[in-house]
Amino acid sequence: MCYFSFKTIAIKVSIVLPFKNAVPYLKECIDSIRIQNHTDWQLIAVDDHSRDDSKAIIESYQDPRIHVIQNEGNGILQALQTAQKYIKGDYVTRMDADDIMPLYKLRTLLEVISAKKGGVIATGTVKYFGEQEISEGYQSYEAWLNKTADQQSFYKRIYRECVVASPNWMMRKEDFDDMQGFSKLTYPEDYDMVFHWRKAGFMIKSCHQLTHLWREHPDRTSRNSEIYQQESFFKLKLGYFLEEYNKKELFLIGTEKKGVLIAKMLQEEKVPFRWFAQDPGLIGQKKRDVVLENIFTLPPEGICILSIYPKKKQRNALKDFVRERGYDIGETAHFF
Known part of the structure; x- marks a missing residue:
């Protein structure tokens, strides 16, 4: 555990957020970021050619920590790659436009990384939520992910499923740069990133706390895109x-x-x-x-x-x- 005060030591976290046609969920997502108890962050929101008012919703906050840019390509992976050159923080994480951050997420993940010198990926547990009952399959995956985190058995289980939820990690910017960030990834990019972490020799460490609220709904990209x-x-x-x-x-x-x-x-x-x-x-x-x-x-x-x-x-x-x-x-x- 790290014991210094985050109130007195500024550590900027860059949050990469691709979004596309996310009006029903976007405000709740952005609000959960803005009320984080670690306040020194930069949000890079990448518009993946939305056809609704998603961009207007984000711009309406007029928060200097929020930067809205246009995807130079198409899709989540190219949105992440577009965002990469705008990252200014000492630490990097990502977020999905339909999800919610628990109040303490950024601070908790920072504490995990700050306890180590380098080469550490911080994560925690996840919880699905939604307007409808969560299916047995997603409940099973949630339990499996959380057991993997509790046992710290990430690389032992890597060939079964993606062992870290795509918006539930944080790493040092210098480590991120060493693995060339998102630039060498392929789809499904969240799973590929974990393999890149392993190849780079990075350790994945769980804080053993809930750090991500994962929304289940019929329009999720992972449900509707062939690449997932x-x-x-x-x-x-x-x-x-x-x-x-x-x-x-x-x-x-x-x-x-x-x-x-x-x-x-x-x-x-x-x-x-x-x-x-x-x-x-x-x-x-x-x-x-x-x-x-x-x-x-x-x-x-x-x-x-x-x-x-x-x-x-x-x-x-x-x-x-x-x-x-x-x-x-x-x-x-x-x-x-």
């Missing part, structure tokens, strides 16, 4: 996975939709693999011209892709099995 659908995530993470384990024998476990998608991508990359099934009725049959093998014949050495994520009881049994075969979850066996 499952195949895009799989293509991204499989690329990093093959880069990391390119000289290891590869074993794929699971024959349902995700397993078939991974098999397809491996074949497209001409990567050899063996495919294992749990269902006795499938053993010996072919999928995508690959003979399915009995999971109980899984060799003890190699790298496993677990393309299934069953309910807790079955998941624990699968974990126990692969461990008994000599694998370490998060090291030599990864849930996808």
Whole structure:
């Protein structure tokens, strides 16, 4: 914990906020930033060609800390890249136009980073909210994200899902510059950024407090854009996975939709693999011209892709099995 007073030491935080047609949510978002108990911040709001009054809403605040600029390209990633040259703060974070910052978010994340000398990404826990009941899938992802933060198991779980919510991190500007900021990222950019952090050797550290309120609604970009659908995530993470384990024998476990998608991508990359099934009725049959093998014949050495994520009881049994075969979850066996 950092014990100096943020009231007496000015540390400017640059907040990057892409927005597009966000009128229903934007005022609540901006208000949550303006009432932060850390007040030395710069908001770079990037208009991604809105067709509503979003820009007018932000400009109406007439707050000198708020800067509205136009996206030089199209989409969230190019909006982030457009904002990069306007960042003046000592620390960098981002925000989504439909979300809300808890009152203490900036200060809490600053305390996490300030306790370390460098190479630290600060994050915390998240909570979904919305006008309608949050779906079981989003509730499950929230619980998984928060467990990952509580256990500090970010890189061990990196191939399962994006381990840090896109608007729920903060880092030093010098570290941000060292990894060339947003300029080298591809879609899905939030997931790619985590892989860049790992490659740079940065540690992700949680404050173990709620630092982001994530709004769920039907118009969310992640719900409606192809670049945030499952195949895009799989293509991204499989690329990093093959880069990391390119000289290891590869074993794929699971024959349902995700397993078939991974098999397809491996074949497209001409990567050899063996495919294992749990269902006795499938053993010996072919999928995508690959003979399915009995999971109980899984060799003890190699790298496993677990393309299934069953309910807790079955998941624990699968974990126990692969461990008994000599694998370490998060090291030599990864849930996808």
